[in-house]
Amino acid sequence: MHATTFIAVLILLLALAVLVVPPAAEAQEARKTARIGVLDPNSLSARAEPLEAFRQGLRNLGYVEGQNIVIDYRGADGRFEQLPDLAAELVRIKVDVIVALTAVAAQAAKQATTTIPIVMVGVGDPVEARLVANLSRPGGNITGSSSLAGELSAKRLELLKEVVPGLARVAALWNAGNPMKAADWREAQVAARTLRVSLQSREVRGPGDFESVFAAMTKDRPDALLALGDPLLLQQRGRIVEFAARNRLPAMYEHRVYTDAGGLIAYGPNFRELYRRAATYVDKILKGAKPGDLPVEQPTKFELVINLRTAKALGLTIPQSVLLRADEVIQ
Numbered sequence: 001m002h003a004t005t006f007i008a009v010l011i012l013l014l015a016l017a018v019l020v021v022p023p024a025a026e027a028q029e030a031r032k033t034a035r036i037g038v039l040d041p042n043s044l045s046a047r048a049e050p051l052e053a054f055r056q057g058l059r060n061l062g063y064v065e066g067q068n069i070v071i072d073y074r075g076a077d078g079r080f081e082q083l084p085d086l087a088a089e090l091v092r093i094k095v096d097v098i099v100a101l102t103a104v105a106a107q108a109a110k111q112a113t114t115t116i117p118i119v120m121v122g123v124g125d126p127v128e129a130r131l132v133a134n135l136s137r138p139g140g141n142i143t144g145s146s147s148l149a150g151e152l153s154a155k156r157l158e159l160l161k162e163v164v165p166g167l168a169r170v171a172a173l174w175n176a177g178n179p180m181k182a183a184d185w186r187e188a189q190v191a192a193r194t195l196r197v198s199l200q201s202r203e204v205r206g207p208g209d210f211e212s213v214f215a216a217m218t219k220d221r222p223d224a225l226l227a228l229g230d231p232l233l234l235q236q237r238g239r240i241v242e243f244a245a246r247n248r249l250p251a252m253y254e255h256r257v258y259t260d261a262g263g264l265i266a267y268g269p270n271f272r273e274l275y276r277r278a279a280t281y282v283d284k285i286l287k288g289a290k291p292g293d294l295p296v297e298q299p300t301k302f303e304l305v306i307n308l309r310t311a312k313a314l315g316l317t318i319p320q321s322v323l324l325r326a327d328e329v330i331q
Helices: 003-020 024-031 044-060 080-092 103-112 150-163 181-195 207-220 231-235 237-246 256-260 271-286 308-314
Strands: 034-040 069-075 097-101 118-123 142-146 169-175 198-204 224-227 251-253 265-269 302-307 328-330
Touching: 034 044, 034 080, 034 103, 044 069, 044 271, 069 080, 080 103, 097 103, 097 271, 103 118, 103 142, 118 271, 142 271, 150 181, 150 224, 150 251, 150 265, 169 181, 169 207, 169 231, 181 198, 198 207, 207 237, 224 237, 231 237, 237 251, 237 256, 237 308, 251 256, 256 265, 256 302, 256 328, 265 271, 302 308, 308 328
Parallel strands: 034 069, 034 097, 097 118, 118 142, 169 198, 169 224, 224 251, 251 265, 302 328
Antiparallel strands: 265 302
């Protein structure tokens, strides 16, 4: 074979090899399965619906469990003191991203690692919680979404005042053992003064505190109950809803799972949307984005859910003006 022809054939074969066989780095990337750790103060059953929204968000972005992504779930089942150990476990198995549900989980994850990216979901005020430097440029290894928990207290009290005739005294049930809830309590107090409503603090710090708090509320007979959103209250939602029903006490919650369980009314962010958006953060980080450069999102979708069956049992007539604003009415 002529030398020139041989060289031409060799060049052609090399070019074909480049097209057929991907570079080593690309082949390695194609084989890589992303490992996502989910850190939850509660149990999987308590958050089944929003977590499915997170999985759906991942599927929409091309991630299939068992193929190119693995989700390692760690739930504390309400025993929040276990969160640091669970976070450390996720660090040990070398997850690529930690998705931390609520502020207490995000803080445990932050203490466990300064290098693994953390996507927080539904944290009331991430700046006050000292999880991020600011919302537009978080810095560090944490980003995600805020739930505006404290800022919505005024709206919830306004709705209660529309629904409960002559509303004057409201019992505020909140977890004083969660340092992040102090800000929510302060916001609720400001809103109560503006609306000329007397707000009674009913504090719990663990599951064992509810019976004594319920006894105090039974004795004081407030006009309504305001439950400040918290993982502990979410875990104990069955007891709270049952107490309110037994004592014919109108109650306002931040999450629709309470109305699904028989609670009267809930107003707050659409948590399914927050979880779906968490998948977008995970995708960006897996593709190389730094969490500190990704702005923290605030909720844009809110939902008002009213349980008319509960209203009827309480002898309440929900004003038409409120029903028309509801995103869902449970008949």
